[in-house]
Amino acid sequence: QVQLAESGGGLVQAGGSLRLSCAASRRTLSPMGWFRQAPGKEREFVAAVDWSGPNTYYPDSVKGRFTISRNNPNDTLYLQMDSLKPEDTAVYYCAVLRNIVTRTVLYWGKGTLVTVSS
Numbered sequence: 001q002v003q004l005a006e007s008g009g010g011l012v013q014a015g016g017s018l019r020l021s022c023a024a025s026r027r028t029l030s031p032m033g034w035f036r037q038a039p040g041k042e043r044e045f046v047a048a049v050d051w052s053g054p055n056t057y058y059p060d061s062v063k064g065r066f067t068i069s070r071n072n073p074n075d076t077l078y079l080q081m082d083s084l085k086p087e088d089t090a091v092y093y094c095a096v097l098r099n100i101v102t103r104t105v106l107y108w109g110k111g112t113l114v115t116v117s118s
């Protein structure tokens with residue numbers, strides 16, 4: 001079992017930046033990722049990184065604006081979000097993945113709210 005705790009959400013103006021963090025309760029060598037869920041919408045994939053860090057994956061909606069990274073010695077996952085848009089408003093969830101291609105989730109965090117004002 002792995003507990004995940006997200007932090008770093010908040011209110012930001014369009015065009016601004018935020019960095020989300022996700023602290024894991026123990027070391028995991030699994031791929032990890034970020035997902036988000038906007039009000040009235042399904043949860044969607046945002047970013048993923050393999051266990052060693054060099055391989056990352058993004059959907060077109062955030063590619064070039066978001067950067068995922070991990071600090072394995074500190075058991076922490078990050079999501080740097082730049083050039084934020086109002087449509088990025090959502091609850092952002094950290095996850096441990098079983099498989100980075102299928103993005104099957106083993107563990108979820110409780111989420112952190114990001115609100116982007118226009």
